[in-house]
Amino acid sequence: xxxxxxITRVRDTGRLPxxxxxxxxxxxxxxxxxxxxxxxxxxSRGTAPTLHDVAREAGVSLATASRVLNGSERxxxxxxxxxxxxxxxxxxxxxxxxxxATARGSSPVIALLVADIADPYFGLIAxxxxxxADEQGLVVTIAITERDPARExxxxxxxxxxxxxxxxxxxxxxxxxxxSDTARELAEYARFGGRVVTFGAGSAENRHVxxxxxxxxxxxxxxxxxxxxxxxIAIGAAEGVLTSxxxxxxxxxxxxxxxxxxxxxxxxxxxxxxxxRAMSDALAQGVEPGTLVFGMSDVVAIGAMxxxxxxxxxxxxxxxxxxxxxxxxxxxxxxxxxxxxxxLTEVGYQAFRATVDADWxxxxxxxxxxxxxxxxxxxx
Amino acid sequence: xxxxxxITRVRDTGRLPxxxxxxxxxxxxxxxxxxxxxxxxxxSRGTAPTLHDVAREAGVSLATASRVLNGSERxxxxxxxxxxxxxxxxxxxxxxxxxxATARGSSPVIALLVADIADPYFGLIAxxxxxxADEQGLVVTIAITERDPARExxxxxxxxxxxxxxxxxxxxxxxxxxxSDTARELAEYARFGGRVVTFGAGSAENRHVxxxxxxxxxxxxxxxxxxxxxxxIAIGAAEGVLTSxxxxxxxxxxxxxxxxxxxxxxxxxxxxxxxxRAMSDALAQGVEPGTLVFGMSDVVAIGAMxxxxxxxxxxxxxxxxxxxxxxxxxxxxxxxxxxxxxxLTEVGYQAFRATVDADWxxxxxxxxxxxxxxxxxxxx
DNA sequence: ATGAAAGCGCTAACAT
DNA sequence: ATGTTAGCGCTTTCAT
Numbered sequence: 099x100x101x102x103x104x105i106t107r108v109r110d111t112g113r114l115p116x117x118x119x120x121x122x123x124x125x126x127x128x129x130x131x132x133x134x135x136x137x138x139x140x141x142s143r144g145t146a147p148t149l150h151d152v153a154r155e156a157g158v159s160l161a162t163a164s165r166v167l168n169g170s171e172r173x174x175x176x177x178x179x180x181x182x183x184x185x186x187x188x189x190x191x192x193x194x195x196x197x198x199a200t201a202r203g204s205s206p207v208i209a210l211l212v213a214d215i216a217d218p219y220f221g222l223i224a225x226x227x228x229x230x231a232d233e234q235g236l237v238v239t240i241a242i243t244e245r246d247p248a249r250e251x252x253x254x255x256x257x258x259x260x261x262x263x264x265x266x267x268x269x270x271x272x273x274x275x276x277x278s279d280t281a282r283e284l285a286e287y288a289r290f291g292g293r294v295v296t297f298g299a300g301s302a303e304n305r306h307v308x309x310x311x312x313x314x315x316x317x318x319x320x321x322x323x324x325x326x327x328x329x330x331i332a333i334g335a336a337e338g339v340l341t342s343x344x345x346x347x348x349x350x351x352x353x354x355x356x357x358x359x360x361x362x363x364x365x366x367x368x369x370x371x372x373x374x375r376a377m378s379d380a381l382a383q384g385v386e387p388g389t390l391v392f393g394m395s396d397v398v399a400i401g402a403m404x405x406x407x408x409x410x411x412x413x414x415x416x417x418x419x420x421x422x423x424x425x426x427x428x429x430x431x432x433x434x435x436x437x438x439x440x441x442l443t444e445v446g447y448q449a450f451r452a453t454v455d456a457d458w459x460x461x462x463x464x465x466x467x468x469x470x471x472x473x474x475x476x477x478x
Numbered sequence: 479x480x481x482x483x484x485i486t487r488v489r490d491t492g493r494l495p496x497x498x499x500x501x502x503x504x505x506x507x508x509x510x511x512x513x514x515x516x517x518x519x520x521x522s523r524g525t526a527p528t529l530h531d532v533a534r535e536a537g538v539s540l541a542t543a544s545r546v547l548n549g550s551e552r553x554x555x556x557x558x559x560x561x562x563x564x565x566x567x568x569x570x571x572x573x574x575x576x577x578x579a580t581a582r583g584s585s586p587v588i589a590l591l592v593a594d595i596a597d598p599y600f601g602l603i604a605x606x607x608x609x610x611a612d613e614q615g616l617v618v619t620i621a622i623t624e625r626d627p628a629r630e631x632x633x634x635x636x637x638x639x640x641x642x643x644x645x646x647x648x649x650x651x652x653x654x655x656x657x658s659d660t661a662r663e664l665a666e667y668a669r670f671g672g673r674v675v676t677f678g679a680g681s682a683e684n685r686h687v688x689x690x691x692x693x694x695x696x697x698x699x700x701x702x703x704x705x706x707x708x709x710x711i712a713i714g715a716a717e718g719v720l721t722s723x724x725x726x727x728x729x730x731x732x733x734x735x736x737x738x739x740x741x742x743x744x745x746x747x748x749x750x751x752x753x754x755r756a757m758s759d760a761l762a763q764g765v766e767p768g769t770l771v772f773g774m775s776d777v778v779a780i781g782a783m784x785x786x787x788x789x790x791x792x793x794x795x796x797x798x799x800x801x802x803x804x805x806x807x808x809x810x811x812x813x814x815x816x817x818x819x820x821x822l823t824e825v826g827y828q829a830f831r832a833t834v835d836a837d838w839x840x841x842x843x844x845x846x847x848x849x850x851x852x853x854x855x856x857x858x
Numbered sequence: 859a860t861g862a863a864a865g866c867g868c869t870a871a872c873a874t
Numbered sequence: 875a876t877g878t879t880a881g882c883g884c885t886t887t888c889a890t
Binding site for chain 1: 876878881883884
């Protein structure tokens, strides 16, 4: 009985243009085949049509259907091609990506790990990654570490299961973890051919896109000194966070070369609240007019600005503030924030290229000091 | 010769604790098996270990290995379990997600479509989705439409191939497309059991999380009127964009009920530049002091603020500005932006729940008018 | 409790 | 040019 039902169904849907001329194949479906079909009825809501369905509907073999639908080099006669395409369209067929991936042995995904997707820094990077992926027809899988190392390791492990083409890590506390759980997972991933891309100066093993934090911060420091600032408070992330360390070192070098000195270094993380808290603390201990605050990321600097305002002090001639990154809101706060422009979307794009290009070398990522109203020239 | 190599390799790695007691199975590997192994050498860099490898290493069957590693109900003797776990750890095994998905017939991913991930509005929503997904052990795949309908349709189609558990669309121009290509793709997806979640008042078909734009905007309009404003310029997206239409209608109703009137409506999209451009145009045509500008999203309002400042006008008592959403930078611009707080991360989280909960009903999403310095009370 | 084997939907030799 | 068939790595009956 099952056979009959199945066969009937085939006939039912068999309204091909010129169905009469359909090859024997379609009619001569083996009994074994019809049985297996009957067991798993197609098109019951909840199951998408398979290539098998398309092939049957079009009266061609699986192989032919596969060839026309899923980009093969091999050629198929026009009449067959049309039939298959029509059947696919009628059924609303879309290739099952998982099945394709297991059959092909590779999956068209690239994995992106960020600390916090709502943070503009990561949002911009993600946009660049997404653009690159789209160009290559790859899908990006995104995960959020929330700056939690344990979570990060868990996520890398989960992502490994996807056998992604590449894994971009823009999240780590230290930017380049070496003996953490994350590092171990990353190593396993890389061991079997996965490509890991990180940011900052990395090991020789992984590719990494480098933002020249040191140089950018040094240029900023010099500028600030030349504007007349002599005493600075730096607010950054914990020691060991590469980005933070580099920016601090660079700024210090530049600022000191111009005769300034970094008198206090406050640490937290790269979040707005962290910047606000650090600044409140500083304010509580007293901050001289004419002091410059260097937030090691714009988000931190903006948090600091809020704290300054809350304390009833004025930003600019009273307490000057500068940041790093040039996220969009830096030009919208007022006074607008002096900062170092980092082409973050391009950074993300570069990271993507690093995962897919066989012979990749980083394109230059020009940093640019942008002086705005938050650091007026000191006239004294 | 191939057999010998393969068998030798098995022996080589066979250093189980108590290997002597290993079941016959491991030693008695059939010739067929060793042949197939030899054909596809494992552990050559580039191929991750498979369950097969783990099973062999542990001296158990595929079935047993699967049961201990990949969450089955069925129980396995402690000694076997340990062996399998150790083998897996040694080899650095991680289940191939694609293979699991094809075998299980379902894949643990939820797809998220946003217009622009660098926009804080979408970033916040994405964060909520990601949090929910993580709670359920799901992976989120993200794609960017760049507000391009054709792109959007292409992407939905590609995403369909992933057979995601659910598809969240936070991108559409009209929020609820009905006869677009996207709509057709979405319908196909839904036809086979996929769950699509959109934002805004939707069809009866899809689930949608509703932000009560109308009520929020009405409350804002009333407030603004009570502050003394009488004439407003509204800046929003194109007609037909639901969010924009609702916010405009609500604001108008509220503002007019308080005696105000919306004298100009300028349209573009929800981007910052669009807001700036519209505001420049308005300014060019002349804007009376005491006028209120309503940006239908904060991002637009912030763009407008920039234009106002660039024109040498003052924000607040000269030209007041209010927005909608309360994205983080709204409190950082100065004067700080009056707006309607939308719990965007919660919105994203709700959207996620809507994709996975069998019986889902939207939790309340309280909107809250937040008056800040950009709309000082008018004393006249 | 454990293993053999038949799938899952698709691709890619290998025939024809 | 088209079809057959043996995989891909995994899950899940069904025996034992």
